[in-house]
Amino acid sequence: MRFAPQLVAVMGCALAMGFVAPRPASAQAEEKPYQIENGKVDRGTYNGYRRYGNACERCHGQDGSGSSFAPDLTQSLKRLSHEQFAETVINGRQNVTSSQQSVMPPFGQVEDVVLYLDDIYAYLKARSDGVLGHGRPQRMAN
Amino acid sequence: MFRKIAVSAAALGLCISSASANEELLRLQRDPNQWVMPTGNYANHRYSELNQITRENVSQLRPSWSFSTGVLRGHEGGPLVIGDLMYIHTPFPNKVFALDLKEPGRIVWRYEPTQDPSVIAVMCCDTVNRGVAYGDGKIILAQADAKVVALDAKTGKVAWTVSNGDAGKGETMTAAPMVFGDKVLVGISGGEFGVRGHITAYNLKDGSMAWRAYSVGPDNEILFDGEKTTSLGKPVGANSSLQSWEGDQWKIGGGATWGWFSYDPELNLIYYGSGNPGTWNPVQRPGDNKWSMTIFARDATTGQAKWVYQMTPHDEWDYDGVNEMILSDIEVRGRPVKALVHFDRNGFAYTMDRETGELLVAEKFDPAVNWATKVDMETGRPQVVSQYSTRQNGEDTNTENVCPAALGTKDQQPAAFSPRSKVFYVPTNHVCMDYEPFRVSYTAGQPYVGATLSMYPPKGEQHMGNFIAWDASAGKILWSKEERFSVWSGALATAGDIVFYGTLEGHLKAVDTRDGKELFSYRTPSGIIGNVNTYTHNGKQYIAVLSGVGGWAGIGMAAGLQGDSEGLGAAGAYRSLSNYTQLGGVLTVFALPN
Numbered sequence: 202m203r204f205a206p207q208l209v210a211v212m213g214c215a216l217a218m219g220f221v222a223p224r225p226a227s228a229q230a231e232e233k234p235y236q237i238e239n240g241k242v243d244r245g246t247y248n249g250y251r252r253y254g255n256a257c258e259r260c261h262g263q264d265g266s267g268s269s270f271a272p273d274l275t276q277s278l279k280r281l282s283h284e285q286f287a288e289t290v291i292n293g294r295q296n297v298t299s300s301q302q303s304v305m306p307p308f309g310q311v312e313d314v315v316l317y318l319d320d321i322y323a324y325l326k327a328r329s330d331g332v333l334g335h336g337r338p339q340r341m342a343n
Numbered sequence: 344m345f346r347k348i349a350v351s352a353a354a355l356g357l358c359i360s361s362a363s364a365n366e367e368l369l370r371l372q373r374d375p376n377q378w379v380m381p382t383g384n385y386a387n388h389r390y391s392e393l394n395q396i397t398r399e400n401v402s403q404l405r406p407s408w409s410f411s412t413g414v415l416r417g418h419e420g421g422p423l424v425i426g427d428l429m430y431i432h433t434p435f436p437n438k439v440f441a442l443d444l445k446e447p448g449r450i451v452w453r454y455e456p457t458q459d460p461s462v463i464a465v466m467c468c469d470t471v472n473r474g475v476a477y478g479d480g481k482i483i484l485a486q487a488d489a490k491v492v493a494l495d496a497k498t499g500k501v502a503w504t505v506s507n508g509d510a511g512k513g514e515t516m517t518a519a520p521m522v523f524g525d526k527v528l529v530g531i532s533g534g535e536f537g538v539r540g541h542i543t544a545y546n547l548k549d550g551s552m553a554w555r556a557y558s559v560g561p562d563n564e565i566l567f568d569g570e571k572t573t574s575l576g577k578p579v580g581a582n583s584s585l586q587s588w589e590g591d592q593w594k595i596g597g598g599a600t601w602g603w604f605s606y607d608p609e610l611n612l613i614y615y616g617s618g619n620p621g622t623w624n625p626v627q628r629p630g631d632n633k634w635s636m637t638i639f640a641r642d643a644t645t646g647q648a649k650w651v652y653q654m655t656p657h658d659e660w661d662y663d664g665v666n667e668m669i670l671s672d673i674e675v676r677g678r679p680v681k682a683l684v685h686f687d688r689n690g691f692a693y694t695m696d697r698e699t700g701e702l703l704v705a706e707k708f709d710p711a712v713n714w715a716t717k718v719d720m721e722t723g724r725p726q727v728v729s730q731y732s733t734r735q736n737g738e739d740t741n742t743e744n745v746c747p748a749a750l751g752t753k754d755q756q757p758a759a760f761s762p763r764s765k766v767f768y769v770p771t772n773h774v775c776m777d778y779e780p781f782r783v784s785y786t787a788g789q790p791y792v793g794a795t796l797s798m799y800p801p802k803g804e805q806h807m808g809n810f811i812a813w814d815a816s817a818g819k820i821l822w823s824k825e826e827r828f829s830v831w832s833g834a835l836a837t838a839g840d841i842v843f844y845g846t847l848e849g850h851l852k853a854v855d856t857r858d859g860k861e862l863f864s865y866r867t868p869s870g871i872i873g874n875v876n877t878y879t880h881n882g883k884q885y886i887a888v889l890s891g892v893g894g895w896a897g898i899g900m901a902a903g904l905q906g907d908s909e910g911l912g913a914a915g916a917y918r919s920l921s922n923y924t925q926l927g928g929v930l931t932v933f934a935l936p937n
Contacts (some may be wrong), residue, residue, distance in 0.1 A: 241433055251781060254795030259467055259535070262898050263797065269470060269897030269926055271414055297460045300413050302435050306464030311789055336797040337777060 234283075234323040237332055242324075242343040249324030250338055252317045260339065264335050265328045270303070278322075278329035286322055290314065363710070365524045368478055369608060376879040378424045381519040382757065383835075385606040386670035389759040390684040390836045391877045395884040396935060397839035401853045401863045404933045406879060407885065408447040409868075412928035414438065417893020419755070420474030420519055421833065422930065423482075424887075425496065429878075431889065431930055432476070435463055435470035435487045440706070444880045447932070452499030458488045461496050465513045465788060467535040468895035471872075473603075473755065478522030479547045485516040485529050486751035493527075503550035505544035505751025507531060507543055512787045514538050521604040522849075523613070523643055526553050530600030534618040534663065537595035537791035540635075542604075542615060544646060553665060554646035554925045558598025558617040558634050565634065565648065566641070572648045575723050578610040579651065587631040587656075587839060593882040595785050596628075597621040598635040602665025602755055607681075610698060612640045612649060614683060616664035623749075624780035624793035625734040636664040638685060638693070640700060650700030652723060655689050659733040660714060660778060660795070661749035662689035667757045668697075673765055675703050675816045686758055686769050687931055688751025689725070691718055694815045708753075708811065708817030709771060711746040711801045733778050741779040747775070748776035748798040750829070750895055757837035757874060764856050766821060767813040768842040770830035775801050810834075810844055824859040828920060832888070843886060845871025847896055848923040851888055851933070867931045870924040872896055883934060892920070893927035 216241065236243040242250075253265065260271035267273030293307030308314040314321070327333040362537040371377060372384040375392040382544045383389040412418065414433040423430040428451060431443045436458055443449040463470055466487060476483045481493045481502055489508035494501060508514030513536025520529045526544040534540070540558040545551065556566040562582050569581035580586075585593060605614045606812035617639065620632035636655040641648050655662045675694060683697035688736060690712030694704035705718035714732075714803055715725035729735050731745045750772055778799045783793035800807045808826035813819070832845030840856045847870040853863035870892025877886050897920075 248620075251795050255783065255792050256790060257782075258795075259790065259792075259898065268469075269893040276669065293464075295460055300415060302414075302416060302460065302463055302470060304460050304463040305463070311786070313789075337779065337795065 233326070234319065236341070237327060238337060238341060242327065242333065242338040243341055245320040246323045246327055247338055247340045248317055249322065250319035251330040252313060252321050253324055256311065256314045257321070265325050271305070274325050275329045278325050284324060285316055290318060290321075365608075368522060377426070378422065378876040378878045379477055380521065381476065381604065381874070382603055382667065382849050383860050384406065384609065385587040386524070387603060387605045387667045387757065388669065388671070388762070389757055389834060389874070390761050392838045392876055393879065393884045394838040396837065396841070396886065398533065398841050398855050398862055400840055400935060403837065403935055404853070404863050404886065405936065406865065407932050407934040408477070408566055409727050409932065410448045410930040412438065412440070412441065412889075412891070412930070414891070414928045415926045416891070417469040417471045417897050418873050418889040418891030418928045419471040419894055421876045421889060422887050423475060423477055424876070424878040425477055427880075427889070428496070429476055430482055432472055432475050432484065433491070433928055434472055434893065435466070437484060437486045438470055439475060439482060439484055439499070439799065440496065441496075450729065454484070454494055454499045456486055456492065457509065458486060459510070462488045462510045462515060465531070465533070465536060467519070468602065469893045469897055469911065471517050471894045473517060474519035476520040476522045476527060478527065479525070481547065483520045483522065483527050485518060487515050487517070489514050489516050489531065491520070491527070491529055491550065493547070493550060503546060505550040505552075508538070512536070512538060513789075514620070518601045519603070521606065523606045528613065530602070530604075530615070532599050532601040534597045534599035534601070534621075535790050535792055536788065536848070537597070537621045537785050538599060539594060539596055540598035540600045540617055542600045555608060556641060556646045556648070558637070559588070559596040559632070561585055561594045564890070566646045567648050569873055573650045574652055575700065584633045584661050586778040587633040589629050592621065592628050595621040595791065596632065596635065598637070600665065602663075602669035603757060605668045605670050606643060607670055607697065611643045611774050612697070613643045614638065614640055614668040614697065616666060616668065616685070618663035618665050619658050622783055622791050622793040624783060625657060625659040626738050626780060627782065627793065637685070638664065638668065638695070640697065652695065652700055652702065654687050654691070654693065654725070656724060657734065657810070660689070660745060662687065662751060664688070666753060666755060669758065669760050669767065670697055671760050671762070671815070682815065684760070684767060686753045686767075686813075688747070688754060689714070690747045690752035690817065691725070692813060692815065694818070704815065708769065708813055708820065709747065709773060709809065711773060711775065712752060713746045733780050738780050738782060741777050743777045744775055744802060745778055746775040746801055747772060748774040749778070749796055750774060750798070754831065754895065756831050757833040759834040759842060761836040761856060763838060763840070767815055768834045768836055769811050769813050769854070770832060770834055770844050771809045772807065772829040773800060773804070773809050774807050778850055785848060810854065810859065812856070824854060824861070829896055830925070831872040833896060835875040835877060835886075837877060843875040845873065845875065845888055845890070847871070847892060847920055849890055849892070851875070851886070851931070868929045869927045870896075870920065886933040887930060889928060889930050892924050892926060
């Protein structure tokens with residue numbers, strides 16, 4: 202048990218690296234990060250919905266659809282690769298001028314986001330692909 | 344000997360400045376030609392004696408001049424008018440402009456603070472600011488980064504700056520300060536970041552702290568006396584707050600103070616409400632979580648609590664209690680009362696005796712409200728309906744169709760009270776929600792929310808707002824006017840027997856106090872979440888309002904507030920707010936033609 206904290210730290214690190222490591226291009230094109238059957242989503246996608254609600258919704262709006270001050274992520278994910286998405290969420294981004302005050306906070310240190318980044322991505326990708334509607338998705342029985 | 348003289352001179356000096364600041368504002372708040380505090384007057388009436396613009400001629404009202412703030416995010420609050428100057432403010436970066444009314448729109452001075460942009464990331468719902476305060480020749484600004492800044496009202500030069508919190512921990516400021524006597528009162532925001540709320544009085548002269556009162560914690564920090572501080576007439580007992588929390592949870596217990604303040608100079612009492620308890624997941628914080636969701640009456644000189652009333656013990660829906668306390672002398676059941684009237688997020692309107700804290704009336708001000716059947720007038724507790732209890736349904740369970748939604752039947756957008764009609768005019772939301780609490784851990788400076796929400800209009804309905812007239816004595820709606828979106832703008836009632844408010848689509852409207860009939864509507868450049876005011880210049884009456892859509896309402900701008908489609912009758916009947924308006928802060932000033 203003495204080693205537990207170290208173990209967790211190492212795992213966290215490996216996970217974080219996993220997000221930014223490039224994936225084979227072919228896998229990206231073929232694999233959907235989510236599963237949807239009869240309108241029901243897999244565990245990860247459901248978790249992504251929830252984590253999104255906790256960490257992102259207050260800026261990016263309900264269902265990822267954007268707000269008066271943060272972009273519509275269902276549109277962004279048509280354009281952004283998984284790596285670009287992960288990079289933006291981990292490092293954040295600022296666009297501050299005298300008339301614009303646009304700040305995307307860095308989430309690299311936030312466990313509830315970093316650990317579930319793939320789930321958040323899956324949820325937003327499903328929204329972006331137009332296969333998931335508004336509100337709380339139904340979970341598949343497992 | 345020498346020392347004695349110095350001390351008494353200082354005491355004298357203080358005395359004089361206290362009396363003068365007090366008297367100046369007490370006098371100015373009664374002058375309808377100016378608008379010297381964000382709330383109109385200390386009683387928060389948002390009422391004006393001006394009567395050049397009437398129900399007969401208001402239809403001829405037209406824009407007289409306008410001014411762009413150059414800032415895009417949500418513009419809450421409204422202008423102040425003092426003498427020949429108008430003061431307006433913006434959301435982050437919290438610019439302040441002093442405008443010349445003799446040469447409308449000419450900038451006399453501007454203040455543009457430099458704030459760390461990372462503050463933006465810890466503001467819960469857009470970077471709004473609800474306005475500046477005036478007193479003792481100074482303009483007081485509560486900046487997003489939790490700094491309180493006093494500016495010389497004539498030149499804009501910084502007189503003093505003081506830090507009221509740590510933005511690194513999610514402590515920010517959005518509420519407008521209130522000047523009373525020789526002090527200025529400010530609150531703190533950050534209920535979604537596990538802050539512990541407090542209000543603080545600073546001395547106007549130099550920014551030194553006079554007193555601070557927390558919302559939750561030990562008696563000496565919340566300034567309670569277990570024997571003397573009462574709730575519904577009974578002493579609250581020792582450490583009433585600590586006893587209503589488990590363990591150390593109170594340390595991140597919330598009770599943020601981001602709403603409005605009122606002041607009764609005769610009773611020397613200050614009134615305000617506290618926000619949600621820390622984390623929206625009720626399962627993680629057993630107990631009543633006192634004194635979150637509470638109306639406070641505090642001694643203005645010492646901050647000591649005289650009475651309190653917790654409206655929503657152990658909150659399960661994020662029904663912050665911060666909305667304005669309107670001090671009005673009305674008859675309740677045939678008895679003249681020094682009343683406090685409060686329209687809470689939780690959907691109940693409360694009429695209380697503001698001297699004693701006695702609860703007189705508590706009724707729903709939207710019939711859609713369903714989370715509680717009524718308020719027990721003996722205990723003051725809402726009778727919660729199990730079906731809508733997110734605590735009883737538990738973590739990881741989606742509680743559906745709770746009305747109102749977290750943004751409340753009414754949020755901070757202040758109501759108006761006309762002493763002529765004795766009626767309250769209230770901007771409201773008509774929105775319900777699904778709420779699913781889940782476990783979260785606290786990290787300083789990170790959101791501490793722990794619930795996912797989905798908001799939509801009440802089932803079978805298509806509109807998300809109402810503008811209502813309320814009888815606070817009977818606890819009844821007198822009339823109600825539907826609006827497509829939440830009414831997120833502060834109202835103004837005038838002696839012309841009309842009420843003004845703005846809509847999220849951007850219309851400034853005037854309605855008849857008798858029946859809510861729309862008499863005037865003008866589309867400003869952006870959605871209105873600001874508060875309407877009125878003043879005169881060279882003897883002519885003007886109406887002023889800031890547009891600039893955003894705030895919590897703006898988060899739903901793209902889609903959020905359009906609701907889940909299955910809940911609506913005609914598919915697509917609801918179109919999103921973004922189809923109606925775009926961003927941008929603009930002041931528009933209206934007048935009748937010459």
